[in-house]
Amino acid sequence: DSGVTQTPKHLITATGQRVTLRCSPRSGDLSVYWYQQSLDQGLQFLIQYYNGEERAKGNILERFSAQQFPDLHSELNLSSLELGDSALYFCASSGLVGGSGEQFFGPGTRLTVL
Amino acid sequence: QQQVKQSPQSLIVQKGGISIINCAYENTAFDYFPWYQQFPGKGPALLIAIRPDVSEKKEGRFTISFNKSAKQFSLHIMDSQPGDSATYFCAASKPSSGDKFYFGSGTKLNVKP
Numbered sequence: 001d002s003g004v005t006q007t008p009k010h011l012i013t014a015t016g017q018r019v020t021l022r023c024s025p026r027s028g029d030l031s032v033y034w035y036q037q038s039l040d041q042g043l044q045f046l047i048q049y050y051n052g053e054e055r056a057k058g059n060i061l062e063r064f065s066a067q068q069f070p071d072l073h074s075e076l077n078l079s080s081l082e083l084g085d086s087a088l089y090f091c092a093s094s095g096l097v098g099g100s101g102e103q104f105f106g107p108g109t110r111l112t113v114l
Numbered sequence: 115q116q117q118v119k120q121s122p123q124s125l126i127v128q129k130g131g132i133s134i135i136n137c138a139y140e141n142t143a144f145d146y147f148p149w150y151q152q153f154p155g156k157g158p159a160l161l162i163a164i165r166p167d168v169s170e171k172k173e174g175r176f177t178i179s180f181n182k183s184a185k186q187f188s189l190h191i192m193d194s195q196p197g198d199s200a201t202y203f204c205a206a207s208k209p210s211s212g213d214k215f216y217f218g219s220g221t222k223l224n225v226k227p
Contacts, residue, residue: 002157033214042120042203042219043158056214090157101146103215105157 003027004093004106012112018079021109025072025093031055032074033103034066037088049074081113117141118206120218127225133191135221137204140185144206148215149178149189152201161202162189194225 003026013019025032034046036059045058049068060066063081068074078085088110092103120137127133137147148163164171164178164187171178177190191198201222205215 002159004157035215035217043215043217045214045216048214058214092157102148102160102163105150105159107157 002104002106004091004104006089006091006106006109008109009107010110010112012114013081014114015081015083017081017113018077019081019111021076021078021089021091021111023074023076023091023093023106025074025091026095026104029093029095029104030072031094032068032072033092033094034060034074034076035090035092035105037090037108039087041087043090046076078111083113086111086113116219117216118204118218120204120221122221123219124222125224127194127223129194129196129225129227131194131225133189133194133198133223133225135189135202135204135223136186137188137206137218138184138186139206139216141206141208142185143208144216145209146207147178147180147187148205148207149176150203150205150217152203152220158203191223194223196225196227199223199225 005024007022030051033048035043046060048056052068066076088108090108092105094103149161150158151161152158162176175192180187201220204218
């Protein structure tokens, strides 16, 4: 158990809909990262937040947005969903900033868009 | 452009054999190179990591070999066991990118009994 929690575990929705994925980082970790893993694909970095502020952005679509709240939990919002958005979405957390180190991954949310 | 290239895509090894997975990178600013292990339906978990100031790091049956001049690093799993069957991802990060990981495409390892 990494200490990172993600809800829900599974999500099934229809095209055009909007969903929110939630992540709670490990106790004390200020950085939260979101990754997308499509079927048989590697992990693609979407976005990072540190202590409530956006720190780095990757291949995140304009239909997607995220935020980190004062209690450090983070939410990833996906809107106008398309079939191709079906994937595993992972959240990771880290206690480091300004230097590279271990990221702890949650169990993921499996999103299925029908 | 993929910043970290991983090979092979899949690997079949007999129990007791050595599994070798390779990764190559271009950006010399990378300063942290972890390997993650992922079982089906689970999140990736850190297996072992190395920084460029050392050429090798060993933890139990797992060893990272790092060649800074060639910009390559590899994972060796000695005495491979069926329980090692999983997908392995190499990654790299650099402080200036906000610590985000650039992941390789993954290697699906199957260790046959």
